[in-house]
Amino acid sequence: MTVQDSLAQPPAPPAAEAALEAHEVTVTFEGKGRDGSRQTVTACDAVSLSLAPAEIVALVGESGSGKTTLARALGLFQDIDSGQIRLSGRPVRGRGKDSVRPRDYYGEVQMIFQDPFASLNQLKTIRHIIGRAVRIHSGLRGRRAVEERTLELLETVHLTPAEDYIDRYPSALSGGQRQRISIARALAVDPTVILADEPTSMLDVSIRIDVLNLLSELRREKGVAILYITHDIASARYISDRMAVMYKGTMVEFGETEQVVLSPQHDYTRTLIAAAPDPGRRTRRRRRRGDSPLSA
Ligand SMILES: Nc1ncnc2c1ncn2[C@@H]1O[C@H](COP(=O)(O)OP(=O)(O)OP(=O)(O)O)[C@@H](O)[C@H]1O
Ligand SMILES: [Mg+2]
Structure with a gap:
């Protein structure tokens, strides 16, 4: 059933x-x-x-x-x-x-999983991972608007300065930082x-x-x-x-x-x-x- x-x-x-x-x-x-x-x-x-x-x-x-x-x-x-x-x-x-x-x-309703490494696509940058969630759920379209929202989310999860993180891949982050990315991605849908x-x-x-x-x-x-x-x-x-x-x-x-x-x-x-x-x-x-x- x-x-x-x-x-x-x-x-x-x-x-x-x-x-x-x-x-x-x-x-x-x-x-x-x-x-x-x-x-x-x-x-x-x-x-x-x-x-x-x-x-x-x-x-x-x-x-x-x-x-x-x-x-x-x-x-x-x-x-x-x-x-x-x-x-x-x-x-x-x-x-x-x-x-x-x-x-x-x-x-x-969003989920955050135990293993941030497995739940993030390792081949994509943070900009892509969070930007995608922003585009799908917030209705924002323009490149600049999506970038601004992504930077704002990185700041919300205390990955600052956000510009230093946005173009990194998950593999270039620590476990705690990766879990913050998972949280930022969940928050992208508000x-x-x-x-x-x-x-x-x-x-x-x-x-x-x-x-x-x-x-x-x-x-x-x-x-x-x-x-x-x-x-x-x-x-x-x-x-x-x-x-x-x-x-x-x-x-x-x-x-x-x-x-x-x-x-x-x-x-x-x-x-x-x-x-x-x-x-x-x-x-x-x-x-x-x-x-x-x-x-x-
Ligand atoms: N996809 C599945 N197929 C078959 N059995 C499953 C499946 N998922 C969970 N189970 C079984 O359901 C029960 C509950 O599993 P669940 O993963 O919900 O436990 P849990 O409380 O989260 O445990 P843990 O603290 O180890 O994460 C277990 O007996 C598990 O073996
Ligand atoms: Mg469990």
Whole structure:
């Protein structure tokens, strides 16, 4: 079944306040078991998630729990078996008058991937990569106008002076700089939502914080809603308003970030949080023991 088929189901009442919403989305994959028999993997099992305008939601969970599948479904890169995706309360890909067409959808919802090297065309310059997105989505045509917008986007992601970067190839950039190019390309369409699937996990620890701060700034200054997928609870806590936890294809927890971290309801979330390094916890323990927080 596909996204279209799912519309046969009665639509649930729209949540008008959500910028983007997954409503009971199920995605299955057919595979072969070790004995060659057919096996169905339910990567997402009736998963619901919403993003309010200008909200950052962190999506965490162990490897294989279905995070990327959900993000790909939300980005329309993945057909769904059942359920519904809604943009500002409007169903996606329906035949109804109020449904959003995929072309308009991609102008609102953009994805950033884990590996900026693989997601950028290595044979093209930054001018071409970002300029193309600008032309397709903004309606700007003239060479000068497109160049100006491209330079502006490079400045937004703090690649400055932008003139030094515009004619480079992705291979002549560091990992962190390449991820900024991916973000600039996503911003070229002036999206309301960015789906960021482990955007910092391939970056050096020292530059992760810069990319996180950039995402935070985009939300603050441009009102972009962001789904931030990560294995790193500390960064999820640092950046997000709400936190969603997936476990084996189901959403086991979804609430205010501090609430989820400080009083997790599900066993899996408790394990996840207990396993995460928490510098504050070490400091608190030392303080209780009367040690200096700086002692080893
Ligand atoms: N194209 C596919 N074909 C078959 N099975 C798939 C496919 N994509 C994902 N799966 C399966 O769906 C499940 C969820 O995978 P998914 O990539 O969504 O997990 P994830 O939470 O993003 O994991 P990770 O943290 O490792 O990135 C896994 O069991 C995976 O093997
Ligand atoms: Mg993944």
